Amino acid sequence: MGYGNVSERLKQPPQVGVSVVILALDPDSEHGRLWLPLVRRVRQPFLGCWALPGGDIRADRTLAQSAYEALESTTDLHPSYLEQLHAFGGPDRSHGGLPMVSIVYWALVGQAEAGDFAEADNVRWFPEDELASLDIAFDHREIIAYALDRLRTRIEYPDIAAKLVGPTFTLRQLHGVYEAITGTVLDLPNFRRKMLGSGELEETGDVLREGRHRPAAVYRYVPRKDAPAHPYAYAISGSRLAELDARVRAIAQRDTADAERGADDLSALTTE
Incomplete structure (x- = not known):
């Protein structure tokens, strides 16, 4: 109507x-x-x-x-x-x-x-x-x-910033994320001390050369043991996001199959 x-x-x-x-x-x-x-x-x-x-x-x-x-x-x-x-x-x-x-x-x-x-x-x-x-x-x-x-x-939580840079990163890369989000230039030595003191980063054992700088240690985000499993009610990440991705792909495959069956049925009706 x-x-x-x-x-x-x-x-x-x-x-x-x-x-x-x-x-x-x-x-x-x-x-x-x-x-x-x-x-x-x-x-x-x-x-x-x-x-x-x-x-x-x-x-x-x-x-x-x-x-x-x-x-x-x-x-x-x-x-x-x-x-x-x-x-x-x-x-x-x-x-x-x-x-x-x-x-x-x-x-x-x-x-x-x-x-x-x-x-x-x-x-x-x-x-x-x-x-x-x-x-x-x-x-x-x-x-x-x-x-x-x-x-x-949310920038005070390292896990949010880490999701922009990837599963592993150097402190310089993480520093760039914080500057991008805040729109300000942050003192790198102070930033390093704060991040390493958060207790939420661990070294992977790998190093990465960044431009002319000496090889830098590579870290990953590791939540504290006292951190809530789902701090935000409507936030989806990690395994929950992988499950969502699988559901969406399954639905898309089902819809495609239904559309193909519908086209076949229509063809059978219109073909002499």
């Missing part, structure tokens, strides 16, 4: 969708910069503007599965961290379209996984400090700012 004028549309139940703020670290920057992918809109409203990756919510999907599918369909990346951020609604954000509520997730992608920020179709990666010059659709600029603020409030 179609909708009438704007006044009538605003009285209808809102559509509900999911959006994802995907954050990755610039692998080529000495002090690090955060990048995120945006999608160029191909229809009104905001035709030609940039928007967050997103998609619909289906009855046979959980919210997390919908967010994961939106992420993979946009970037073909596998996040190291996924968390429900906030629900954004209100009659003004649709700009004359159908009222819309967005359940937003934020995701962290490891440095090695992000690679060279390859572009595809209408998807392009942008550095966080250059977003001000872009035409960004809806209230997505505010949503991005909300996600960045959430990340910065």
Whole structure:
């Protein structure tokens, strides 16, 4: 059933969708910069503007599965961290379209996984400090700012920063992540002392040469024994994220098989 004028549309139940703020670290920057992918809109409203990756919510999907599918369909990346951020609604954000509520997730992608920020179709990666010059659709600029603020409030926990740099890292690499997140230059010796004193890093026994610097010890994040297993109710990482990935892939295979069976049935009906 179609909708009438704007006044009538605003009285209808809102559509509900999911959006994802995907954050990755610039692998080529000495002090690090955060990048995120945006999608160029191909229809009104905001035709030609940039928007967050997103998609619909289906009855046979959980919210997390919908967010994961939106992420993979946009970037073909596998996040190291996924968390429900906030629900954004209100009659003004649709700009004359159908009222819309967005359940937003934020995701962290490891440095090695992000690679060279390859572009595809209408998807392009942008550095966080250059977003001000872009035409960004809806209230997505505010949503991005909300996600960045959430990340910065978590910077005191080494496990969050480690998810941006990868499973193993040097202290200089971790230092670059902290500078990228905070947007400030941090004294490296003081940073080293703080991280080593946290009790959450352990040496792997490997070393890595970084440019002209002498080989540096490689570390991994190890949670303290007194750390809660799931400190944030809607955070997904580690084995739980691997399980989510497996579920999403199984659903995609099932949907593909169903579509192929439907095409075969249609062909049988229309072939003489």
